[in-house]
Amino acid sequence: MTGIVFDLDGTLIDSAPDIRAAANAVLAAEGRAPLTLAQATHFIGNGASVFVTRMAEAADLPDDPDTHARLLTGFLERYETAVDLTRPYPGVPEALDALAASGHTLGLCTNKPAGPTRAVLAHLGLSGWFKVIVGGDSLPVRKPDPAPLLAAAERLGGAALYVGDSEIDAETAQHAGIPFALFTEGYRKRPAEQIPHDRRFARFGDLPRLAGDLLGSTVS
Template sequence: MTPIVFDLDGTLIDSAPDIHAAAAKMQAEAGLAPLGLARIRSFIGNGVPVLVERIMAAQDLPSDPELHDALTARFLAHYDAAPAALTRPYPHVPAMLAELAAAGHPLGLCTNKPVGPSRAILAALGLGEVFAAVTGGDSLPLRKPDPMPLCATFAALGGKGIYVGDSEVDAATAGAAQVPFLLFTEGYRKTPVDELRHDAAFADFSALPGLVRALRKAA
């Protein structure tokens, strides 16, 4: 059965409120006014180091590696302490995952979020047991959109299959890995849907199993 790999933030879960809360605490410790939720949401997708870089740029802070490392450490300390306090799955995600797993699809997760909080969130939301492979942003030397993490996740599942994500990073990753891409349109995407490479787009996870069946039939 076809392996299916998912992105996490903005795809399976809306994690922006917890990321915003950790960022606000980090900024307060640095004597900075916190940025709004929408601004922080727009920074999500390329991993924690890039998130912190974007926050620093938005606050007109100098590009100082030592400051970046210090702020990253403080963000992670706050985020790791409560990664799932406000985070919730998008509607129909648990039922969709259960349906795909029951149909025999090996399921994996490939995210730029560090693997520790990723696993903690999955466990807190009761989603962890369905995933046979989890690759985080700190699992390998390279992060998405490089295809290495996605290809490694598929390899752990037994071969390439379908990737599901929500963003420009995910579309580019699927293209680099040369796998079909299903685009969830209600996540953290900033580019119009028709400008992103995708094989199908959907706004409701109850539609995903049908799209998977259609892709397999057309293959």
């Protein structure tokens, strides 16, 4: 049995519309213009606090601890239940089914806080596949520090593959010494060729075969 760990936002789910809606509600309360979807997508990846910092900078809001704390509190209040606009990428449930049926144990390692992670998984009916969830607030550090990924791997009894969509995910896998599969249709900032990876894929229908090839196992 082989553990496979996944990133969440931009990898399994397209959550940028919900994240943008939560951010824009905060900005509206501050009397500021909304973020575009492209801006919100670009700001995702380093956790909620960094997202809020980038949001505030784009809105020309003051860069001070009190303002940041107020914005972060407002954002997290909305983010906790921001699920209505989020969708799994095509083929995700089927790929998870195939991997689990082949004996792989599955986990999540994401910079999304654990509460919103569990909420969106439950809303989308994806919770049952994951034996382990390590969120952005589960440990004192976040990706690209390898500790969250290593913690997820340890709780799975070992992991032979990390699946993600971004430069941060690639760096995390490198630091952890775990092979990395890059989903090319997510929230990466650079061309896929410039992101270190062991395999890459654009369709989740290809992931079970790719994982089987990389791990030397047979996937149903």
